[in-house]
Amino acid sequence: MSELKQIKEKLLDAKHVAIYTHINPDGDALGSAFASKAVLEALGIPATVWLEQPLPEKYEYLNSGYSVWEEDKEPDADTALAVDCGAEGRLGKLASFYMSAKTKLCIDHHLSNHPFGDVYYCRPEAAATAELIYGLAKEMLGEEFPMAVKIGIYTGLSTDTGHFKYSNVTEHTFLVAADLIRQGMDARAITRHLYDTVKLEKLRFMGAAAERVERYADGKLAVLCAFDAFLEEYGIVHEDVEELPNMPMGLDGVLVAVLVKDHVEKGYKYSLRGRELIDLSELATHFGGGGHKNAAAFVSELPMEEVIKTLIKLIEERLHYV
């Protein structure tokens, strides 16, 4: 039996499903989580989305109710479903909740992924986990989905592909989007909210951020430091500027762009964006991280200059092989 069918069977047997995703969730993580919840609820299966932190304001339109982590607030769920999460550790504080469930399921699309759970359904060729949730919705609901399912899936598809711009987009990605539109979803309402509405604070911040971009290796590497204190000056939070790594990436001649942020526990978090030539997921593994070919991340406690030096060396080495 295929993994998708196994997941369907397990979900149909569930009394209550707790849905989890990765920490600092993006549009795909949240869209996939709330779409999964809506699929289950359409079938009368109780489901709860669990987040480590309250839902970012930008994704409030997905909100159909959720629970926030609290110590000793163990979910009363026999089945746990992790979506868009490449490793158990990426579940953050919710990892122990996930692990305590009788049945553990996982739906994901990360390339450098560490399998976990009882049924593990991972397809790196999917542009977004939401594309796999679409498959699950079809399998469980047939041809027509409730609106919350459509909106969640479209949000994941759109945000993980830079609104259908990245190389991860396939014919299937468009077919899924087309089917959601056929089913009467208002795509423009979502894209207007996600991409064409900006707070003044953010607009001002983006101008200041552009001033701070540094270039290395003859302009092949661009680095932007976006520390919490800098964002605070403008009254914004990281969720407001999810697409920030794309800004230095757009610079002419840049092959790899790096966004550096404070890390909650140790050192800095480095988010990488690239242009096909270099496998960033492999690059990130040198620092104990991972991700996709054109988008990866890692955390390092080393001095930043040292990390940048190593990155330049790794990039130069890899360019000699292409």
Ligand SMILES: [Mn+2]
């Ligand atoms: Mn994703």
